[in-house]
Amino acid sequence: MKLKQFAAIALAMMIPTYSALAEYPDKPISYIIPFGPGGESDITARHQQPFFKEKFGQDVVISYKPGGGGAVGWAQLNSIKGDGYTIMGTNLPHIIVKPLQKDVGFKTDDITNVYMFHYTPDALVVTKDSPFKTLQDLIDYAKENPGKLTLSGSGKGTANHLAQIRFDGMAGVKSTYVSFKGTGKAVAAVLGDQVKASWGYTSVGAKHSEQVRLLAVAMEARHPKFPDVPTFKELGFDLVSGAYRGIAVPKSTPEAVRVKLSQMIGEINADPEFRKRMENDGMALLDVDYAGMGAFMEEMKAVYGKAAREAGIIK
Amino acid sequence: MPGIEHLLEALTPLNIMLALAGVIAGTVIGSLPGLTATMAVAVLVPITFTMAPASALILMGAIYTGAIYGGAYAAILLNTPGTPSAIATTFDGFPMAKRGDGDLAVTLACLASVAGGLVGAVFLLILAPPLASVALAFGPVEYFWLAVFGLTLISALSEGNLLKGLIGACFGLLLSCVGIAEISADVRFNFGSQTLLGGIETVTALIGLYCVPVLIDLVATPDKHLKVTHEPRGFRLREALRISWKGKFNLARSSVIGTLVGILPGAGGSIAGLVAYSEARRSSNRTEHFGHGEPEGVQATESANNATVGGGFIPTLVLGIPGTPPDAVILGALLIQGVRTGPNLFADEGSIVYTFIYGLFLATILMLPAGLVIGRYAYKTIVTVPKAMLVPTVAFMTMIGTFAIRNNVSDVVIMIVLGVIGWVLNRFGFSPSPIVLGLILGSIAEQGFVQAWTIGAATDDLAAMFFGRPISLAIIALILLALFYPLVRARWLGRRRKVNAD
Amino acid sequence: MPTDSDAKQRPRDVPGMLMAVVFIFVAAFALWDTTNMADSDSYVFPSAVAIAMIVFSIALIVWNLIYPSGSNGETMPGASTPRRVALVAAMLISTALMPYLGFLISGVAAFAAIMLIAMYDPWTRYRKIVYPLVCVGVVVGFYTMFAKVLLVPLPAGLLFE
Numbered sequence: 011m012k013l014k015q016f017a018a019i020a021l022a023m024m025i026p027t028y029s030a031l032a033e034y035p036d037k038p039i040s041y042i043i044p045f046g047p048g049g050e051s052d053i054t055a056r057h058q059q060p061f062f063k064e065k066f067g068q069d070v071v072i073s074y075k076p077g078g079g080g081a082v083g084w085a086q087l088n089s090i091k092g093d094g095y096t097i098m099g100t101n102l103p104h105i106i107v108k109p110l111q112k113d114v115g116f117k118t119d120d121i122t123n124v125y126m127f128h129y130t131p132d133a134l135v136v137t138k139d140s141p142f143k144t145l146q147d148l149i150d151y152a153k154e155n156p157g158k159l160t161l162s163g164s165g166k167g168t169a170n171h172l173a174q175i176r177f178d179g180m181a182g183v184k185s186t187y188v189s190f191k192g193t194g195k196a197v198a199a200v201l202g203d204q205v206k207a208s209w210g211y212t213s214v215g216a217k218h219s220e221q222v223r224l225l226a227v228a229m230e231a232r233h234p235k236f237p238d239v240p241t242f243k244e245l246g247f248d249l250v251s252g253a254y255r256g257i258a259v260p261k262s263t264p265e266a267v268r269v270k271l272s273q274m275i276g277e278i279n280a281d282p283e284f285r286k287r288m289e290n291d292g293m294a295l296l297d298v299d300y301a302g303m304g305a306f307m308e309e310m311k312a313v314y315g316k317a318a319r320e321a322g323i324i325k
Numbered sequence: 326m327p328g329i330e331h332l333l334e335a336l337t338p339l340n341i342m343l344a345l346a347g348v349i350a351g352t353v354i355g356s357l358p359g360l361t362a363t364m365a366v367a368v369l370v371p372i373t374f375t376m377a378p379a380s381a382l383i384l385m386g387a388i389y390t391g392a393i394y395g396g397a398y399a400a401i402l403l404n405t406p407g408t409p410s411a412i413a414t415t416f417d418g419f420p421m422a423k424r425g426d427g428d429l430a431v432t433l434a435c436l437a438s439v440a441g442g443l444v445g446a447v448f449l450l451i452l453a454p455p456l457a458s459v460a461l462a463f464g465p466v467e468y469f470w471l472a473v474f475g476l477t478l479i480s481a482l483s484e485g486n487l488l489k490g491l492i493g494a495c496f497g498l499l500l501s502c503v504g505i506a507e508i509s510a511d512v513r514f515n516f517g518s519q520t521l522l523g524g525i526e527t528v529t530a531l532i533g534l535y536c537v538p539v540l541i542d543l544v545a546t547p548d549k550h551l552k553v554t555h556e557p558r559g560f561r562l563r564e565a566l567r568i569s570w571k572g573k574f575n576l577a578r579s580s581v582i583g584t585l586v587g588i589l590p591g592a593g594g595s596i597a598g599l600v601a602y603s604e605a606r607r608s609s610n611r612t613e614h615f616g617h618g619e620p621e622g623v624q625a626t627e628s629a630n631n632a633t634v635g636g637g638f639i640p641t642l643v644l645g646i647p648g649t650p651p652d653a654v655i656l657g658a659l660l661i662q663g664v665r666t667g668p669n670l671f672a673d674e675g676s677i678v679y680t681f682i683y684g685l686f687l688a689t690i691l692m693l694p695a696g697l698v699i700g701r702y703a704y705k706t707i708v709t710v711p712k713a714m715l716v717p718t719v720a721f722m723t724m725i726g727t728f729a730i731r732n733n734v735s736d737v738v739i740m741i742v743l744g745v746i747g748w749v750l751n752r753f754g755f756s757p758s759p760i761v762l763g764l765i766l767g768s769i770a771e772q773g774f775v776q777a778w779t780i781g782a783a784t785d786d787l788a789a790m791f792f793g794r795p796i797s798l799a800i801i802a803l804i805l806l807a808l809f810y811p812l813v814r815a816r817w818l819g820r821r822r823k824v825n826a827d
Numbered sequence: 828m829p830t831d832s833d834a835k836q837r838p839r840d841v842p843g844m845l846m847a848v849v850f851i852f853v854a855a856f857a858l859w860d861t862t863n864m865a866d867s868d869s870y871v872f873p874s875a876v877a878i879a880m881i882v883f884s885i886a887l888i889v890w891n892l893i894y895p896s897g898s899n900g901e902t903m904p905g906a907s908t909p910r911r912v913a914l915v916a917a918m919l920i921s922t923a924l925m926p927y928l929g930f931l932i933s934g935v936a937a938f939a940a941i942m943l944i945a946m947y948d949p950w951t952r953y954r955k956i957v958y959p960l961v962c963v964g965v966v967v968g969f970y971t972m973f974a975k976v977l978l979v980p981l982p983a984g985l986l987f988e
Contacts, residue, residue, distance in 0.1 A: 059371060074732070077733070157783050158783055160779075160784070190772070197645075198461060198640075201461050202464055204465060
């Protein structure tokens with residue numbers, strides 16, 4: 011009898027600890043996007059929102075903390091309570107390159123990523139009736155007219171810019187990068203013939219499918235939505251990059267919660283319907299969970315650190 | 326009329342209800358300093374997942390329209406533009422309120438907004454694709470000159486003191502450089518401060534430079550805030566209708582200007598009202614009254630800024646490039662619903678777009694009764710509430726509203742500091758409008774300049790880049806006109822007076 | 828255009844000129860700050876603007892010396908400066924305290940303080956009851972609208988975390 015009672019009490023005492031974790035999440039989760047509404051980070055979050063509700067029964071409340079291209083939000087991440095009920099969107103290469111440039115209020119290692127769930131691969135975008143029919147056309151033009159090939163892109167020190175620099179190095183050409191505020195404006199520039207081409211993403215190709223063509227994509231294999239577009243790798247350029255998006259939590263979040271969150275996001279990522287919707291919007295999915303995050307970030311830091319240094323963005 | 330078969334779809338009871346609720350909610354939100362249409366629309370996005378795309382669009386469009394109109398209340402009654410597009414409404418709206426014609430101003434604003442909104446929606450319905458290509462023709466250079474034009478306008482409009490206006494504009498331009506530069510990802514003017522890293526938000530500056538000085542002066546004396554010489558005379562609708570009819574050319578012209586300028590993504594919303602106002606002043610035979618409570622001024626700005634709603638949707642729906650921040654949110658909501666924007670939106674997914682446009686017509690028309698009623702209550706409240714209630718409420722609203730923009734306490738501090746600076750500048754004769762406009766247009770001017778420079782340098786054709794393109798030349802001509810027309814006119818009038826006197 | 832005889836009558840716009848001098852300093856300071864910007868793209872625009880500002884300010888001073896046109900600043904006779912300062916102080920202090928006391932408490936405190944600052948009418952019994960109620964009502968009302976409807980994360984304060 012005594013042993014049974016003892017066991018019962020012991021079990022009863024363990025239940026609260028387990029149930030605390032098992033019940034997470036038991037109230038709505040706040041998902042902060044460090045950009046303004048309507049942008050791509052907002053859209054990917056909105057794609058995830060209904061799946062959170064469907065799979066885990068809790069609402070995800072999206073709010074925005076724009077400023078400094080994301081810096082304001084990331085600088086405040088660790089001052090938020092780390093109970094697992096507040097998560098924040100993160101973007102690569104932003105969180106790697108920005109702190110290396112100047113004091114932007116946070117360091118790359120301050121950001122505790124639990125999952126890297128998606129990336130929009132870089133792609134070279136031209137208008138439907140552009141004289142460049144293949145990537146080689148573009149390279150030839152650039153070789154004959156050094157500096158005259160104008161390409162638009164979103165921001166400096168961003169994925170677009172770094173792609174342009176790396177590609178220039180690989181192809182041995184000199185092109186001129188014109189920075190615009192946001193992918194929308196960069197696309198408008200190429201549509202209006204203000205520039206000759208644009209370093210954008212596959213999502214641009216999806217969104218403006220009737221008006222643009224992609225010359226190449228920076229992926230390992232061709233994008234399911236653009237089966238006719240070659241990868242840079244196929245054409246001989248080892249360029250696999252893009253903008254990555256992930257989810258981070260404040261540093262003070264306990265390990266168990268981090269793992270649980272990582273699992274949850276992983277589950278959403280595996281959902282075929284979710285994958286279909288994201289791919290339809292031209293985005294590619296990635297599955298780096300919490301366990302693999304350390305190695306992934308180290309690799310990314312090396313790659314982007316080097317690219318940024320070559321670009322002259324950091325000293 | 327294109328897509329007329331979708332008119333009936335727009336008129337379902339659900340959609341009518343959504344349009345009405347949206348317009349009411351939007352008007353209230355737009356009138357509270359600190360709350361923006363963007364915020365309201367962003368919150369509603371999850372709810373729209375459960376609705377049909379057309380209904381969702383109608384709701385969001387209605388809120389947007391209402392909010393642009395609602396910005397007039399604070400502009401007229403508190404000298405604080407509720408939205409950047411209402412800046413020019415303060416020029417004549419507030420003087421009208423101070424002399425007791427606030428109710429007339431509010432009603433005029435409502436009528437003008439409805440007129441402008443309808444014109445904008447008509448252009449959206451009929452001319453969207455061709456107008457969208459016009460928007461694309463505006464490259465970085467054109468945007469740069471457009472920003473300079475806006476700043477020249479506002480300086481020229483500053484109560485006769487062009488130089489003070491220009492200095493204020495420059496100050497605003499410098500303020501816009503604070504924070505992380507979009508152009509180069511460099512951090513500027515933050516003097517090591519975390520707070521200033523994110524730069525200075527437009528709405529923060531708007532409330533700080535306009536509203537806080539008003540509050541500071543309100544507490545200083547026991548006088549009533551607005552003069553009320555007689556019993557509130559209902560809506561003064563008949564009088565307003567008469568004035569509106571008299572000013573129908575003004576309304577029409579301002580609405581068209583508003584729509585066309587509103588097509589340009591980014592710059593359109595803020596300067597449409599200014600351009601319309603400036604044009605109305607120039608061509609009116611009551612020019613001297615502008616700036617001192619001339620009804621034509623209120624009509625011009627309010628019709629222009631509601632026309633930008635329809636105009637702004639043109640690049641959003643046709644090109645997938647949002648015209649204004651609320652457009653960006655709406656675009657995002659559409660993308661998630663799987664709606665593809667683009668020229669074919671009007672062909673393939675025609676039902677959604679046309680239902681939405683007719684819904685926009687509906688919402689604009691519903692704004693008339695809703696706006697008049699809300700306007701009357703707003704006016705009565707502000708006029709009758711004692712200062713001890715009014716000042717803390719408005720002060721509190723500004724604090725919570727400013728916080729809510731970026732969920733950041735530092736923004737509130739920035740607002741208060743700017744408020745003190747604005748009050749001091751007012752005393753010395755520097756108006757806040759050029760500063761705010763400099764802040765808004767700063768990034769457009771800078772980006773346009775640097776981008777044009779980069780492209781021009783790459784093609785070895787800098788001079789041709791800045792001065793050789795037809796649209797740029799037209800804008801430069803307008804700039805020179807704005808600068809020198811007042812001088813020329815004054816001299817011409819002076820000469821005529823001399824001739825008559827002889 | 829002001830004629831010569833007009834010019835002699837009107838006073839110089841001293842406040843305006845003073846402000847112009849201040850602006851010259853501001854512009855100079857901005858110019859100095861641009862020297863530590865690495866990327867040439869960063870400082871092109873602010874430098875150009877700062878220089879323009881200096882030019883315009885000097886022009887203003889010179890123009891006023893030649894054609895004095897009187898000040899166009901607004902003045903308010905009989906205005907109470909202590910109340911003005913108190914208003915700004917109340918707003919700043921309550922904002923500074925917001926992260927610690929939470930939004931509701933500092934909001935009510937700010938509202939109450941400003942109400943007292945703006946109070947010019949005598950305190951009748953009616954007012955003594957109604958005003959505090961309005962104070963709490965407005966603050967709580969807005970709090971609910973923002974925190975629950977618009978889902979804005981208002982600071983909860985250290986006491987409530």
